[in-house]
Amino acid sequence: MNDPRLTPARPDLAAKHLEGQVEATRFVEGEAREVIDAQAPMRCAPAPDAMMVTEALKGERVTIYEANDEGWSWGQLDGDGYVGWLPSNALVTPGPVPTHRVAVLRTLAFPGPDIKMPPVEMLSLGAQLVVIREEGRFAVSTAGYVPLSHVAPVTDRASDFVAVAERFLGAPYWWGGKTSLGLDCSGLVQLSLTAAGIPCPRDSDMQEKALGTAQPLPAALGNLKRGDLVFWKAHVAIARDATTLLHANAFHMMVQSEPAAECITRIRAAGSDVTSVKRL
Numbered sequence: 001m002n003d004p005r006l007t008p009a010r011p012d013l014a015a016k017h018l019e020g021q022v023e024a025t026r027f028v029e030g031e032a033r034e035v036i037d038a039q040a041p042m043r044c045a046p047a048p049d050a051m052m053v054t055e056a057l058k059g060e061r062v063t064i065y066e067a068n069d070e071g072w073s074w075g076q077l078d079g080d081g082y083v084g085w086l087p088s089n090a091l092v093t094p095g096p097v098p099t100h101r102v103a104v105l106r107t108l109a110f111p112g113p114d115i116k117m118p119p120v121e122m123l124s125l126g127a128q129l130v131v132i133r134e135e136g137r138f139a140v141s142t143a144g145y146v147p148l149s150h151v152a153p154v155t156d157r158a159s160d161f162v163a164v165a166e167r168f169l170g171a172p173y174w175w176g177g178k179t180s181l182g183l184d185c186s187g188l189v190q191l192s193l194t195a196a197g198i199p200c201p202r203d204s205d206m207q208e209k210a211l212g213t214a215q216p217l218p219a220a221l222g223n224l225k226r227g228d229l230v231f232w233k234a235h236v237a238i239a240r241d242a243t244t245l246l247h248a249n250a251f252h253m254m255v256q257s258e259p260a261a262e263c264i265t266r267i268r269a270a271g272s273d274v275t276s277v278k279r280l
Helices: 161-166 185-195 204-210 260-269
Strands: 031-035 039-043 052-057 061-067 072-077 083-087 100-102 106-109 121-124 131-135 138-141 144-147 151-153 213-215 229-232 235-239 244-249 254-259 276-279
Touching (some): 161 235, 185 235, 204 235
Antiparallel strands (some): 031 061
């Protein structure tokens, strides 16, 4: 059965490439778009109060299958394949392929080579830019003048994805979020692995199926290695070491590091046991 989170198909409309595989009233070719906003909410329905299912960051590509008169576009993110509704004004015709990405939690883009100028935009880890040239301390990009030390070529990879995740300690918990202004458990895992060049699905159940090698339970819980992913139903945490877990969670309402035993006991008391430990 096709997962609706990853399948651009509705009863009234579907992607042309799915013709013959799904039922829909009509099938359309998609149009390529690029996210121009620093971050854009992808929602489950075309309304500002609809649940946010994920965020798209600046420079991401998306294939759009419908744009309505209320300012919403329905499509599929090229990166992780997620399907939903984005604000149409956050999208533009794609420009040149990004050359760099933001490599720090967040940075500012200035209208000129002067940090005293009012910033024009705040960009988050993973946002993608076209850098035109370097000018002093700045990378001159399509977003403006960004501190050169805050960007890296898109081909660069972080050596330790756990260290990337650790930067988010204290960031608020936000369902569907993917920035240091707010993110959820699977968003933290996806951002961190992507920074290390490891492809990663968006949601925790997808991650549990796609990532790593399952370790035998319950023995694995007493033999955690840095970088192990610990899964429950609808939740995921990252092992910092043999006894500590890092996760964005609704109990602390932030990204928190805590003793693994304490975390596992608390979640078990709430009615959920560990379903797997996956080693990358």
